[in-house]
Amino acid sequence: MKSLLSASALLALVAGSAQAEVKLGVLLGFTGPLESVAPPIAAGAELAAAEISETGSFLGGETVAPVRGDSTCIDASAATAAGERMVTAEGVTGIVGAMCSGATGAVLANVAIPNGIVMISPSATSPGLSTVEDNGLFFRTAPSDARQSVVMAEILGEKDIDEVAVTYTNNDYGKGLADSFQAAFEEAGGTVTISAPHDDGKGDYSAEVGALASAGGQVLVVAGYVDQGGSGIIQSALDTGAFDTFVLPDGMVASALTEKFGSDIDGSFGQLAGSDSEGGAAFEALAEAAGFDGTAVYAKEGYDAAALILLAMQAAGSSEASAYKDKITEVANAPGEKIFPGDLAKGLEILASGGDIDYVGASDVELIGPGEAAGRFREVSIENGEITTTGYR
Amino acid sequence: MDLLNALVALTNFVIVPATAYGAQLALGALGVTLTVAVLRFTNVAHGDTMAFGTMVTILATWGLQSLGISAGPLPTALIALPVGIAVTAWLLLATDRMVYRFYRRNRASSAILLIVSIGVMFVMNGIVRLVIGVDEQRFDDGARFLVSARDFKEMTGLDEGLAIRSSQAITLVTALTVMVALFWFLNRTRSGKSMRAFADNRDLALLSGIDPDRVVRITWVLVAALATIAGTLYGLDKSFKPFTYFQLLLPIFAAAIVGGLGSPVGAIVGGFIIAFSEVGLTYAWKKVLGYTLPAGLAPDGLVQLLGTEYKNAVSFLILVLVLLIKPTGLFRGTST
Numbered sequence: 001m002k003s004l005l006s007a008s009a010l011l012a013l014v015a016g017s018a019q020a021e022v023k024l025g026v027l028l029g030f031t032g033p034l035e036s037v038a039p040p041i042a043a044g045a046e047l048a049a050a051e052i053s054e055t056g057s058f059l060g061g062e063t064v065a066p067v068r069g070d071s072t073c074i075d076a077s078a079a080t081a082a083g084e085r086m087v088t089a090e091g092v093t094g095i096v097g098a099m100c101s102g103a104t105g106a107v108l109a110n111v112a113i114p115n116g117i118v119m120i121s122p123s124a125t126s127p128g129l130s131t132v133e134d135n136g137l138f139f140r141t142a143p144s145d146a147r148q149s150v151v152m153a154e155i156l157g158e159k160d161i162d163e164v165a166v167t168y169t170n171n172d173y174g175k176g177l178a179d180s181f182q183a184a185f186e187e188a189g190g191t192v193t194i195s196a197p198h199d200d201g202k203g204d205y206s207a208e209v210g211a212l213a214s215a216g217g218q219v220l221v222v223a224g225y226v227d228q229g230g231s232g233i234i235q236s237a238l239d240t241g242a243f244d245t246f247v248l249p250d251g252m253v254a255s256a257l258t259e260k261f262g263s264d265i266d267g268s269f270g271q272l273a274g275s276d277s278e279g280g281a282a283f284e285a286l287a288e289a290a291g292f293d294g295t296a297v298y299a300k301e302g303y304d305a306a307a308l309i310l311l312a313m314q315a316a317g318s319s320e321a322s323a324y325k326d327k328i329t330e331v332a333n334a335p336g337e338k339i340f341p342g343d344l345a346k347g348l349e350i351l352a353s354g355g356d357i358d359y360v361g362a363s364d365v366e367l368i369g370p371g372e373a374a375g376r377f378r379e380v381s382i383e384n385g386e387i388t389t390t391g392y393r
Numbered sequence: 394m395d396l397l398n399a400l401v402a403l404t405n406f407v408i409v410p411a412t413a414y415g416a417q418l419a420l421g422a423l424g425v426t427l428t429v430a431v432l433r434f435t436n437v438a439h440g441d442t443m444a445f446g447t448m449v450t451i452l453a454t455w456g457l458q459s460l461g462i463s464a465g466p467l468p469t470a471l472i473a474l475p476v477g478i479a480v481t482a483w484l485l486l487a488t489d490r491m492v493y494r495f496y497r498r499n500r501a502s503s504a505i506l507l508i509v510s511i512g513v514m515f516v517m518n519g520i521v522r523l524v525i526g527v528d529e530q531r532f533d534d535g536a537r538f539l540v541s542a543r544d545f546k547e548m549t550g551l552d553e554g555l556a557i558r559s560s561q562a563i564t565l566v567t568a569l570t571v572m573v574a575l576f577w578f579l580n581r582t583r584s585g586k587s588m589r590a591f592a593d594n595r596d597l598a599l600l601s602g603i604d605p606d607r608v609v610r611i612t613w614v615l616v617a618a619l620a621t622i623a624g625t626l627y628g629l630d631k632s633f634k635p636f637t638y639f640q641l642l643l644p645i646f647a648a649a650i651v652g653g654l655g656s657p658v659g660a661i662v663g664g665f666i667i668a669f670s671e672v673g674l675t676y677a678w679k680k681v682l683g684y685t686l687p688a689g690l691a692p693d694g695l696v697q698l699l700g701t702e703y704k705n706a707v708s709f710l711i712l713v714l715v716l717l718i719k720p721t722g723l724f725r726g727t728s729t
């Protein structure tokens with residue numbers, strides 16, 4: 001008995017000394033249909049981790065070591081395995097991720113909840129995640145698609161468009177966005193003539209476009225991925241003359257779109273999460289100095305997700321998820337001193353002395369409801385083959 | 394006027410795409426059917442043979458483009474086709490020498506050869522991905538449209554547009570030429586006749602002095618040509634991506650089996666049946682019916698038999714129906 005006790009004491013000691021650095025999981029879709037989007041988000045999260053480490057005042061002088069994992073995007077079991085490895089082998093207590101909505105739901109249910117780990121997704125936008133059972137462990141710095149849908153319906157209303165056809169990529173993200181858009185648009189008095197899924201990775205979308213064209217509509221809403229079927233649908237619709245104006249949600253707005261279609265899709269418009277806040281500009285400058293593109297989609301949210309986890313740890317004075325999970329909303333919202341990117345050291349000091357902060361960050365973070373960003377959206381349109389920002393809402 | 398609009402809408406969204414797709418499937422099914430008839434096994438590697446042939450053609454196209462050679466309004470890939478066919482023929486002959494010949498000499502059953510061809514498929518799959526990568530490649534150049542939807546509307550004053558892409562026209566013309574040439578070869582030339590004799594009765598053919606190795610070589614060269622042409626036409630019309638070529642295997646096999654394995658005419662008919670069913674069953678007939686029916690009867694719903702996400706299931710459905718009702722296919726092929 002005595003030897004058992006001393007052995008466990010020894011184990012506790014070893015475990016204690018291994019905690020010299022705090023590990024932060026960065027679980028994103030480095031492979032799969034959004035692989036081109038993941039690196040800037042990861043770079044954003046790692047930038048926040050590095051900034052916190054350098055201050056020397058984090059939890060009494062600890063450093064933060066980010067650990068990367070591949071959540072793919074469409075393979076829930078691979079995402080779960082990667083998350084499980086982070087928790088059991090690396091001992092992370094907070095995860096920035098996962099990236100796509102389906103993978104996020106899987107990691108939350110199979111890894112985060114059983115192990116009591118906090119997850120903040122920078123990019124999962126499915127409305128389904130708002131109502132999911134999360135034990136207070138799940139947050140997101142990206143706004144729900146329910147919000148994006150309302151914004152999209154507003155934009156269409158202002159352009160006097162009341163009849164649209166919708167096609168969505170056949171997964172959690174696409175279906176969630178299409179359904180919530182249909183609800184929002186119909187509430188605003190519009191008509192959705194057809195809401196048809198398309199599968200990614202096909203060579204031929206003429207059957208899909210045929211059905212969409214037959215249903216009719218003034219514009220076509222493409223809730224898909226630019227690297228995948230979304231572009232195929234647009235190509236086929238342009239070729240057959242079925243539609244020439246497209247509404248482009250966040251998965252479609254990327255430079256790959258204009259590289260492919262140039263001015264053929266002039267007049268198309270869309271929206272993506274984005275803000276013109278002071279924090280955004282500060283982050284873009286930091287990102288440029290660190291050598292990546294700070295304007296990339298969800299890069300700001302990646303930085304904010306990592307910063308929120310680490311600031312909440314500081315506020316709780318512990319890196320245990322059970323201790324700091326309740327601090328996240330407190331740190332993110334008013335009242336308190338506003339904290340922008342690059343100011344993390346100031347935030348840590350205020351928290352260490354028992355003060356209150358209101359983390360604004362790169363993307364104007366304001367957590368509402370079940371712990372998700374209220375969200376600001378950048379409205380864009382395609383003019384002369386370029387993506388141009390027309391406003392924020 | 395309404396009838397014309399209905400006809401144009403139907404042509405634009407069903408007839409034109411299904412005809413081009415059907416011609417591509419027919420060429421693929423012809424290659425499958427030839428291996429079944431002459432070599433007596435089902436070649437699962439056919440989809441990846443198409444991908445390989447297309448890849449070589451694309452590389453040759455890029456080569457020609459960098460030399461500044463183009464075919465004017467036609468896609469450069471058409472000039473590059475012979476290179477693609479030659480390299481693919483070489484690959485298939487080498488595969489036959491290294492893999493299939495061993496099993497043929499041992500008189501292995503067609504089931505064993507089928508499984509061997511799965512192995513060959515994985516190897517080809519890997520070669521293509523290693524050389525050109527997994528990404529989508531577009532290699533169509535030249536004029537994009539024969540008739541564009543906008544021009545058609547201005548020309549005719551109709552509400553509906555009709556677009557015919559040059560790749561669709563090229564597909565049809567090339568496929569017809571290839572089919573005529575193939576039938577001429579099989580029915581009129583000495584080599585073609587010996588192939589058919591070998592297919593009908595191997596022992597009798599051997600007794601009458603036909604060189605089996607020569608017949609096998611000719612068959613592989615024909616298969617290479619058909620696969621490369623089918624793959625290149627599909628790639629020109631849509632886009633090239635190794636994974637989609639692998640997926641093409643299902644409709645191609647469905648086409649070959651529906652027509653009757655081993656029957657060239659059956660393969661062609663089967664290709665068009667599969668293509669028209671895929672597009673027709675998933676088409677929403679609302680617009681066409683709206684034009685043709687009197688105002689009061691026009692449907693509110695979409696009149697769509699199957700959601701487009703079930704497009705691939707159509708091939709399966711037809712396959713099952715044919716195997717249940719007429720296992721030899723429409724044109725009395727073998728029922729293996």
